[in-house]
Amino acid sequence: MEDTNIKLTVTDREGQEHKLEAPTDMNLNLMEVLKSYELPVEGTCGGMALCASCHCYVESEHELPEQSEDEEDMLDQAFFVEDNSRLSCQIKINEKIDGIKVKLAPVS
DSSP: OOOOEEEEEEEOTTSOEEEEEEESSSOOBHHHHHHHTTOSOOOTTSSSSSOOTTEEEEOSOOOOOOOOHHHHHHHHHSSSOOTTEEEGGGSBOSGGGTTOEEEEOOOO
């Protein structure tokens, strides 16, 4: 089986753009990828949608799965929530999100 990487663009809190690649065959989520590139995403809960420390804004027009109830509940408690807010731990790395653009949300 061929290894497949997708490309993603992340804007950090200082406005710096980062071009990243992520493998689709490791069952990763976006938060784990951001952490592996040492971007300032905490992911305090380990990706369980129990905190909002991986809050980001999806800036591209990618079709993402609906938010789970847990994700909605966490975003209800987060700061600086926008219509395009998502928890990066809930975005699975797969071919469907190739080229996605996200921006890290400010921390409170």
